Amino acid sequence: MVGHYPVMLQEVIDALALEGKDIIVDGTFGGGGYTRAILESSNASVIAIDRDPEAIARSQAIKDDFGDRFSITENTFSNIKDVVAEKNIPSVDGIVFDIGVSSFQIDTPERGFSFMHQGDLDMRMSKEGITAKQILEDYSEEQLAVIFKELGEERHSRLIARKIKEHIEEGNEFKTTLDLANFIDRTIKGKKKIHPATRIFQALRIEVNQELEELKSAIDESLKLLNVGGRLVIVSFHSLEDRIVKEKFIEVAGKRKHVNKYQKQKDILPTDKPTYQNLSSRVLVPSDEEVKENVRSRSAKMRIIERIA
Ligand SMILES: C[S@@+](CC[C@H](N)C(=O)[O-])C[C@H]1O[C@@H](n2cnc3c(N)ncnc32)[C@H](O)[C@@H]1O
Missing domain, CATH: 3.40.50.150 (Vaccinia Virus protein VP39)
Known part of the structure; x- marks a missing residue:
């Protein structure tokens, strides 16, 4: 590193x-x-x-x-x-x-900040408090849509929030960074200038660390x-x-x-x-x-x- x-x-x-x-x-x-x-x-x-x-x-x-x-x-x-x-x-x-x-922090995959590396979906700078994975599980679809829009400035905030909650309700888990990054990549259709997970990762990181x-x-x-x-x-x-x-x-x-x-x-x-x-x-x-x-x-x-x- x-x-x-x-x-x-x-x-x-x-x-x-x-x-x-x-x-x-x-x-x-x-x-x-x-x-x-x-x-x-x-x-x-x-x-x-x-x-x-x-x-x-x-x-x-x-x-x-x-x-x-x-x-x-x-x-x-x-x-x-x-x-x-x-x-x-x-x-x-x-x-x-x-x-x-x-x-x-970004270059240590286990910290979960990067969608380029496999690691726990964590993102806590202090190593305490709620993780990004828990936010996806505990927040409602509406709450997720709000943070994706306001903290990630994500255009597809509602669609991504809905798909994430459906995926969890079907019994799946977002254990790792790549579980989430690949899921968002599959969810967003069309041309992509930046990796489609960029804004969602930004939103989650800002929320996790307030x-x-x-x-x-x-x-x-x-x-x-x-x-x-x-x-x-x-x-x-x-x-x-x-x-x-x-x-x-x-x-x-x-x-x-x-x-x-x-x-x-x-x-x-x-x-x-x-x-x-x-x-x-x-x-x-x-x-x-x-x-x-x-x-x-x-x-x-x-x-x-x-x-x-
Ligand atoms: C961009 S780095 C700082 C790099 C530093 N200026 C240097 O030259 O090495 C940001 C650091 O701030 C810490 N940090 C971010 N938000 C913080 C907060 N709310 N309270 C305390 N530390 C925080 C992070 O843990 C990280 O280590």
Whole structure:
């Protein structure tokens, strides 16, 4: 298995503006790519979080290299406030989230994230809670159709949900990733640009790990934890997540207004002094070189917000 290639690494380091910063939270440790780069390129300490026990197990090398400047907690990043509070730290100078699954997770067939490899239909990053297989069995046809449509943006959501439930009612099981992937492939007729299981796997993964709820809570808590001058940097990988980040940043920082020569100054300036400044009114994406080198980076989107008051 190859390691995880940290996506938009230099852009993330630049965005955190580490000069003079003391404490940074890496909310998605993964393979430790961001954490190591932060520790190597600054004097800051890193508080890392990951919900996957296998990610925690991989962190020893960084502990050995950086000692007390590094700590890691197995938890969900929506609990960032408690993780930081446990260290008696009231606020931090930077927070980064690299949302989604790591290559370690996708490339380990037994974790069940990939429809390309045979593995249990699991998909739990934390290795606890409800599995993807249980969701197919426990949710109603209507509930499945809703998650396939809303979390997978799947056009055939109702058909696939109905066929899955019929298959289970006939006494069959979706034990493995390939049981499900091949079943969807047989169910969807016509031309297929991407593997027809792509969107269903995305929907199930988001539901199993409650990824959108996690992201919303994490942004709210992170904004409150930042010191003035501290930045929150989020790299996400699909439009549902990026929309949440974009809308929240606009909500708390306000939209940069387009100024035209007929507007009076008082119409342009916000009446209240804002607490946050959105540093990415345009979303940032990886360079062509990076996408060539690591095709998994192709859908990455990065946004930055700074606490200014
Ligand atoms: C894309 S990887 C991060 C890679 C990392 N930036 C690096 O350079 O190696 C995402 C990691 O975040 C973790 N993760 C995803 N959602 C999480 C959540 N809600 N709470 C905590 N960890 C989460 C996953 O377990 C995975 O290890």
